[in-house]
């Protein structure tokens with residue numbers, strides 16, 4: 001029988017909020033069995049091969065039913081927090097919009113978006129070279145191809161996420177500027193989001209280095225991207241000096257530096 005969101009939320013095995021500061025790579029996540037979002041998605045995967053297809057009507061129906069289930073939870077959360085969610089603050093909405101758009105134009109976000117574009121161009125050129133090779137691969141080549149594919153998967157996973165998470169960090173930082181002084185020592189979403197981006201940057205650098213090791217003839221064309229990422233990492237660390245200290249639920253609590 002399908003469990004509701006409310007049933008799932010009551011499961012003590014789940015780590016509260018773990019999905020807020022992860023990279024959404026559930027296939028590779030060491031905590032999928034302790035994540036409510038993952039469990040919810042599994043509940044929705046009812047064997048229909050098209051259930052995950054974004055254009056599939058069943059998908060949207062399920063999403064709508066989750067929204068209905070969430071409504072009651074939102075009312076309860078708002079009550080707990082003493083917030084009246086029936087009041088819409090137009091000025092606050094406009095402020096938020098402005099902050100989103102400022103974050104989008106920030107030099108960090110621009111640099112991260114530029115990196116994502118460079119990656120697309122690099123792989124377009126790389127695929128052309130690979131497709132032009134008509135030699136059948138031998139056993140050693142196959143192993144090398146697997147390593148390259150693995151590195152490529154990592155690079156693509158974080159390619160856009162690095163920018164997205166930095167934009168979120170920047171925009172959350174502006175929101176946090178409105179916080180009252182007594183909230184100063186609270187964990188900040190800006191730091192958590194910046195940390196997720198920094199982890200994506202480090203992993204991408206590692207993956208590009210792996211590509212270089214597999215493809216010595218591409219070392220020079222890969223080098224600028226590694227340097228671009230390193231510059232981005234250093235600038236992000238400077239702008240978010242507290243990011244590394246942010247404790248992500250689950251990941252940092254359980255794995256510490258091993259993730």
Ligand code: SF4
Nearest residue numbers: 022025026029035038
């Ligand atoms: S915590 Fe893990 S399982 Fe949950 S959404 Fe994030 S990556 Fe997926």
